[in-house]
Amino acid sequence: TGFMLIRSLLANRRQHLFHLSRTNAVMAEFGKFYEQQYAVALFNSVRYEIEGGGNTQTQLLHRKDPLKNKSIFSGGLFQYLEESKKWRSRFLYVGDFYNISLYESKAVRVINCAGYRALTSMEEYLGLLNNSLSDTKAKAASAPFLKCPMQFPLILWHPYARHHYFCVMTEKEQKKWHAVFQDCVRHSNNGLSEECKVATPAFTDALRLYRQAKGHYGTWDLMCGNQAQILANLVMETLHPELKNLIVPRLKGKLQQRQRDWMLISDAVYRQVLSQTKTQHEALAQVCEVERPRLDSALRTDMDQIITSKEHVSGKIRALVLPRVEQLVRSKVQPYIHSILEALMEPTSRGFSEVRDILFRELVEVSKNTTNDRSSEKLGEHMDKISMLAFHPVKMQSCYEKMEALNLEGLQQRCDVSSPSVFIQRAQILMRQQMDNAVHTFEQLVHQSLDGHSGEDFCKIIQRCQDRVLKKYDYDSSTVRKKFFREALLQIIIPYMLKQLSPSCSPDLPKFKELIFEDFSRFILVENIFEEVVLQSVSKDIMMAVKEAAVQRRHNLYRDSMVLTNSDPNLHLLGEDTIDWAGQFGGVKGDRQGGEVANRKRKQIVSMIHLDGMPLPYESCQEVPGVDGIPEESEGQTEQDLETEKPVNPIQHVPIEKEPGSPDSLNEIRDLINPVLEVVEKDGSQLTNGMLLLEEEILIFFPPIHLLCLPKCVINML
Structure with a gap:
């Protein structure tokens, strides 16, 4: 019905x-x-x-493209299918664009996570769901319309679009997948x-x-x-x-x-x-x-004339609205700037401090491993792992969690701040950028210093580069945080001031249009000038508040007077691309195609989850292999054409003459449990359900299907 x-x-x-x-x-x-x-x-x-x-x-x-030839995570979990109201084992793959690729038989569907929220409890989900039907709220004891076969759900919730339901078997899996999903949402919401x-x-x-x-x-x-x-x-x-x-x-x-x-x-x-x-x-x-x-x-x-005309109009508007603006700033804005700033600084500074601690621990670990084994191959292996530290959602999770403590209670009603999520996600993105910048700088310094040095010098080189990078991180993180604080304060205060001033000032603005030449009217708008005047009136107070916070040194902020000159003038002349440590020091080379080295495999940043008692036949799941030259599937084929088409071997691309029948042996049953699927990825095609097709062609190995999904007769045979 x-x-x-x-x-x-x-x-x-x-x-x-x-x-x-x-x-x-x-x-x-x-x-x-x-x-x-x-x-x-x-x-x-x-x-x-x-x-x-x-x-x-x-x-x-x-660096420009840190995730080139990399993927974030992949693995198997269970998905709830609304059409059949059943749970099915699915393979999910998160590539360098942070879209969640979902493999269903031969179909590939991609979830764009923009606007979603990643949830880990049915209670939280039901709270959001009940709010969507405010006139028919469910009772506290009401049962949900779906039941998870295990107690570790993962739900992607959107206020308008389709929801996606998954579950896993262990708490460890849930935490890892949740960190990955949150990173996908964070990246998609980055603006x-x-x-x-x-x-x-x-x-x-x-x-x-x-x-x-x-x-x-x-x-x-x-x-x-x-x-x-x-x-x-x-x-x-x-x-x-x-x-x-x-x-x-x-x-x-x-x-x-x-x-x-x-x-x-x-x-x-x-x-x-x-x-x-x-x-x-x-x-x-x-x-x-x-x-x-x-x-x-x-x-x-006409740039000079346009600038002169704009400054003339700005002066007129400023003379009209400035007394009202200054009165509002003195009575309603200045008393609250320091409290808002303190609320922003506390969790943000703890998050950036956690980034520094993780960076320090990882660099010390590299130094220890290099001391124990001074071969260039081991150095390349350790450097290759640390190069993707910033994009490891699980390792970075402790940094992101510090920012989750941001509390702007009281501002949401006073200043029209819908929720702190805008500032939380922005600060988390900045943390990831600073971590990647620090790791990339460390890589470049080490790579530059290795020329002509033997394994005995590796530890000293790494230690020296580590100290230099941490000093640079302290300066840059202070600069980034102060800029973030200023922008956040403007985002909170300016809309509040405009809301208070618009009723009295907006009726007077149209008369200033007469002062603008018609040829310049496209580039000079009185509404924009009015907002610029409001912004300039409060910017000085915001700058002073941030400067005072830096002088106190409570949150490890550098004073603006402490301008560091570039201590490494030749450092900025180095490359912006990621160094291929495994290729240069580990002996792993890519295939040459057209004179360029092309990597055939996408290295996965987050390791696969190995469940106790569940054998994984493909132990090399750390690397998702890529296959070149896979022909694209025909988009215009009808269902009848697909049914009559001969099946093709997914690896050798040879037609299978014999129609597949029921498995007759134990090996055939095992092949069905662990199938190899060829998938085709295409970019820019919007499906009717709002999902996207993938960007490139890859060969994906399905993980083992859980025994609970198999008939009893098959389990007995195995």
């Missing part, structure tokens, strides 16, 4: 037109903001390019690429102004994923409650069944909205990119 209702609701043309019209309305309004902010962002970018601007000189090096100097600021400013026009100030938890996903969340923010009021009263059955039906409806609507926002955003971005050359030419021709 539930599925029939869902099909009837989704097949209703009026419902589809309702979703489409709401998406079109949001995108049309957002598009106006985006076109305006695109010209302003282009003006700021060109002005920065012409005038120049200095960034803080970092002591640590940064848009900062390399796009025009499109990214234009998008974020347009989104902020759109939400402010609707009365939503402050941080937003669902500004995560790519542009299409963010816009889909923006549409669902208002569409979802309306659909709930329209559809939930019509759902029949027990509470658990109504919850399942509502989740399926929400996921189907979200996928439709996501498809529409993706198409419309691409069209909007294309229109702006086509117009960019003309705008760029006008900017470079």
